[in-house]
Each structure stands twice: as C-alpha cells, then as structure tokens.
Amino acid sequence: MKPFEVTESPIDPQKYADYVLHTGAGAVTLFTGHVREWTHGVRTVYLAYEAYVPMAEKKLAQIGEEMEAKWPGIRTAIAHRIGELHLSDIAVVIAVSSPHRKAAYEANEYAIERIKELVPIWKKEIWEDGQEWQGAQKKYPDKGADAQ
Amino acid sequence: MKPFEVTESPIDPQKYADYVLHTGAGAVTLFTGHVREWTHGVRTVYLAYEAYVPMAEKKLAQIGEEMEAKWPGIRTAIAHRIGELHLSDIAVVIAVSSPHRKAAYEANEYAIERIKELVPIWKKEIWEDGQEWQGAQKKYPDKGADAQ
Amino acid sequence: MIRVNYFARLRELAGKGQETVDREEMTVQELLDWAEDTYPGFGKDDVQVAVNEEYALPGDLIRSGDECAFIPPVSGG
Amino acid sequence: MIRVNYFARLRELAGKGQETVDREEMTVQELLDWAEDTYPGFGKDDVQVAVNEEYALPGDLIRSGDECAFIPPVSGG
Numbered sequence: 183m184k185p186f187e188v189t190e191s192p193i194d195p196q197k198y199a200d201y202v203l204h205t206g207a208g209a210v211t212l213f214t215g216h217v218r219e220w221t222h223g224v225r226t227v228y229l230a231y232e233a234y235v236p237m238a239e240k241k242l243a244q245i246g247e248e249m250e251a252k253w254p255g256i257r258t259a260i261a262h263r264i265g266e267l268h269l270s271d272i273a274v275v276i277a278v279s280s281p282h283r284k285a286a287y288e289a290n291e292y293a294i295e296r297i298k299e300l301v302p303i304w305k306k307e308i309w310e311d312g313q314e315w316q317g318a319q320k321k322y323p324d325k326g327a328d329a330q
Numbered sequence: 331m332k333p334f335e336v337t338e339s340p341i342d343p344q345k346y347a348d349y350v351l352h353t354g355a356g357a358v359t360l361f362t363g364h365v366r367e368w369t370h371g372v373r374t375v376y377l378a379y380e381a382y383v384p385m386a387e388k389k390l391a392q393i394g395e396e397m398e399a400k401w402p403g404i405r406t407a408i409a410h411r412i413g414e415l416h417l418s419d420i421a422v423v424i425a426v427s428s429p430h431r432k433a434a435y436e437a438n439e440y441a442i443e444r445i446k447e448l449v450p451i452w453k454k455e456i457w458e459d460g461q462e463w464q465g466a467q468k469k470y471p472d473k474g475a476d477a478q
Numbered sequence: 479m480i481r482v483n484y485f486a487r488l489r490e491l492a493g494k495g496q497e498t499v500d501r502e503e504m505t506v507q508e509l510l511d512w513a514e515d516t517y518p519g520f521g522k523d524d525v526q527v528a529v530n531e532e533y534a535l536p537g538d539l540i541r542s543g544d545e546c547a548f549i550p551p552v553s554g555g
Numbered sequence: 556m557i558r559v560n561y562f563a564r565l566r567e568l569a570g571k572g573q574e575t576v577d578r579e580e581m582t583v584q585e586l587l588d589w590a591e592d593t594y595p596g597f598g599k600d601d602v603q604v605a606v607n608e609e610y611a612l613p614g615d616l617i618r619s620g621d622e623c624a625f626i627p628p629v630s631g632g
Contacts, residue, residue, distance in 0.1 A: 196344050199362070205417050208366035211359065211438075214347070215632055218356035218429060231631070232563055234624050237608040238631075262631055269353050274632050281366060283442060290359075291435045294632055302605070302624070303631030304563035315564040317628030363555055379554070380486055382547050385531040386554075410554055422555050442555055450528070450547070451554030452486035463487040465551030 185259040186242035188235045188303070193263050198277035202257040207279035209286040213294060215274040217267050227308050231264040231273060234302040238262065241301040245293055249278070252292070253285040260293060262303055273305075333407040334390035336383045336451070341411050346425035350405040355427035357434040361442060363422040365415050375456050379412040379421060382450035386410065389449040393441055397426070400440070401433040408441060410451055421453075480504070480540055482513075483547040488525065491517050507536040509546060525550050557581070557617055559590075560624040565602070568594050584613040586623060602627050 183197060199212045217229050246258040259277045267273055276293045280286035297303075305316045331345060347360045365377050394406040407425045415421055424441045428434035445451075453464045480499045484492045499512065506529070510522040526549040527534050533549070540546060557576045561569045576589065583606070587599040603626040604611050610626070617623060 195347070195360075199343070199360075203364065203418060205367040207364055207418070210362045210364065212343075212347075212362075213431070213434075214358045214360075215431070216351065216355055216358065219353040232566075233631070234560065234562055234605070234608075234626070237605055237624065240608055270351060270355070283361070283363070283439075286361075287435060287439045291431075294431060298629070298632045300610075300629065301631050302562065302626050302629055304627065305630040306563070315567075315627070315630070317563070317630035380489075381554070382483065382485055382528070382531075382549070385528055385547065388531055446552070446555045448533075448552065449554050450485065450549050450552055452550065453553040454486070463490075463550070463553070465486070465553035 183259075184239070186239055186246055187261045188233045188238045188242075189261055189263055190265045191263070193261055193272040193275050195272060195275045195277070198259040198261060198275050201259045202277045202279035204257065204279065206255070206281055207257070208281050209283035210277065210279045211283075211286040211290040213274075213276040213290050214272045215294070217269050217271050217273060219269055221307070224307075224309050226269075227310055228269075229267045229273070230306040230308065231262070231267060232304050232306070233262065233264045235264075238301050238303055242297070245296045245301070248296065249289045249293060253280065253289045256280045256285055256289050258289070258293070260297070262297070262301070264303065331407075332387070332409075334387055334394055335409045336381045336386045336390075337409055337411055338413045339411070341409055341420040341423050343420065343423045343425070346407040346409060346423050349407045350425045350427035352405065352427065354403070354429055355405070356429050357431035358425065358427045359431075359434040359438040361422075361424040361438050362420045363442070365417050365419045365421060367417055369455070372455075372457055374417075375458055376417075377415045377421070378454040378456060379410070379415060380452050380454070381410065381412045383412075386450050390445070393444045393449070396444065397437045397440060401428065401437045404428045404433055404437050406437070406441070408445070410445070410449070412451070479542055480509070481545050482509070483545070485547065485550065487550050488517075488520065488548050491519060501542070503539055503541045505536065506534045506538045506540060509540060510536070513548065521550075556619055557586070558622050559586070560622070562624065562627065564627050565594075565597065565625050568596060578619070580616055580618045582613065583611045583615045583617060586617060587613070590625060598627075 278290045426438045514522045528547040591597045591599045605624040
C-alpha cells in the first residue's frame, strides 16, 4: 500500500486507518468524501474523476509533509480514486493519527482543503440532462498564504 | 447495532461509518480514540474502563441530539468500550455523516469534548508500578455554557 | 428505600457497587452528606449525583424507589 | 521537443491527451499563448502549467525534453 496514492480501485478506508495507527497514537481521524446524490438541487447520476497521476501522488505526499511539519508527531495517509464513481462511493480518504486528538482533527481538515487547492484531479458531474467539469481554484494555489 | 452504545466487545469502527452513510452524505468523519503507550512520560500497561451503562448510553444519545440540532442534516453514531483495554485498542468511536465536510469535522470534535464532560465513564490507568482512576471535570458539566 | 450506585474510585472506597439507603426521601445534598459521613474520604465536593439516570442539583428531592448514582469526575474518551 | 499533457475540459477541447510541441525552449507564458492560439477557448488565464510535475510560473523556461501539463482549475476531493 502506498500512503499517498491515486487509484482506480474502490477505496477501503480501514486500510489507511490501520496504516497510520501505532502505539504512540491516541487518536485517529478518518475522513471519507462520498458521491452525494444532490448538489445545489441537481441530481447527480455519477461522477467521473481524472488525474495527472504522477503529479497528483507527489502533491498528496507534499501535503503529508506539510502536515507533519505543522503538527509534529502525526502520521498521514491519503488516497484519491479516479474513474467512474457512483452514489456513496468513496472519492477520497484521509487518515491521520496523532498522540492527541486536536492535531488529528486539525491536520485532517487541513488535508482536504489543500487537496482541493493544489492536487491535479478533476471531477466531472454527470446529471440526467447534462455534464460539466468542476473547478474554480486560485490561479497559483501552490503559492498561496497557506503554502509552506 | 445501537447507534449510541457502551460495549464490552472490541469496536469495529467501519460498522459505525456504514451506519451513518446515506445518499445525501458527501462527507463522513470517523474518530477513534486508542490506548496510547506513553502519557506524560509514564508507560501505560493497560486501561480499565467502567461505566454507568444505562445512563452513559442515554448521555451518548443526548450528545447525538445536541449535534443534530446544532448541525442539521448530520447523522451520528457513537460507541464506547469498557473493560480491560490494551495498547492501540479502540476505546471510543464517533461517526458523523454530513452533506458537507465542515459540519462533519466540527460535530465530530464536539462529540468527543462532550463525552469527556458528561458521560459517566471512568478510566483507570494501570502502569508497571501503580494505577489510578482518571478524571477532573467541572462539577456540573451538564449545565455548562456548551450545554443545549 | 433509595438505591445508590458506586463507580470507579468510589466503588473501591465503598467496597461495593450498590446498596440501599433506608429513607423515604432526602435531598441530593443530604445524600452526599450521608455518603461523606459513611465513607471518609468520599470527597463529596467533587461528586455529582444522578437520580434516575439524570444529573441532579443539590436541592433536588430523592424519593423512595429512586435509583441514584454517585458520579465522580468522568474520564471517558 | 516539448511534451504537453491535457486533462479534463482541456483534454476534451484539444481532442487529445498529449502531444509534442516542436520547440527547443520557450517560457511558460509562451506555451500558454501557443495553446490559446491553437485551441480557441483554451482560457489560458485560468490555466496553470506544470513542468516536470511541478507548478511553474509564467516566466519559467521550458526546455526540450521537459514534460509539461496544462492544469485547469482542480476539483478533487
């Protein structure tokens, strides 16, 4: 298992939680992002995710390094699925372990915000009557105030 | 499965994540609290948890109601294990689903804070050379500023 | 008769998990005073009382048949 | 020769996932200008360029053999 990976296979979140757990960890936070049926009143039939895979995996690992620098003592694993995803499928999983709970929550939320800013992955929403690529980030997300 | 339970059995966190997932959920946060080896420089051999079980389950359900009132649209499940727990064993699991991620993080963290304030569960730390019951809450946690 | 439950440190101090107090009614504060008298070192100022599985205030009345519990500082999670 | 990759909306617009640009060197801005000229509607102001899997600035130089990618607004998660 790679701790920072883009995969075409269904995601088993427990695998990532197990990866970050160790005897120094008192808290593990596991975030999973799922395909939701309704967005802004429009019904999603399915989503299609696409990635620039080698760069996306590098950027996930970079986010992990940022996290471990900001919250010393945590361990992190992140995976993002690509391809066709249907209702309730997991698109992304973020696992963080920490000696204490506060860092586990904060670092986990930081990870999903950073993923949405800088990891080259794209989502197309497919509705009953149309489809559209999503995305509207800052032009230079990597150089923003949050970047380390 | 009871969504708010105190149990003597090992906790399978995925069961609680599955319980809260539904097609309206875009985010699931799963928190697990684990037995940690070192606390304040002292090595833990094991922990013994004890609960006033019927009241503890009521209080867990009350916390769930508080959460669903504060963050409409979320779904919650919480379990706490009692008995002898060893290194890395899960003591508590909190699962929250939400249409959007922010509420899933916030509500989950709220839950663990409230558990530590008001749920009648006690932890005894057993070290190589001694043991002690833990706990130092406010006298009336249920009536505090956070209570709804 | 009022039933009382002990947990954690208080269970070890009392040497029992539960017992009954032979009273028709008393306040929460009177129950705490009784416990302090009966079990030296009880530490009533740091102990809450639950009546019928709900936290009670010092002036609340306990009646025969109620189920009480002494709740020392909790430490779940 | 510079290799360029297209993703998402840009892949559909270009009708291909990758191609080569026959230049020895050019800046990131020149590559974006070339893309806008070649594919009307490219929308270069909202597109970043990665050079060898790292985000690059408009003035950065791209050399023959580099692997580039056009990165439209991302939407992972």
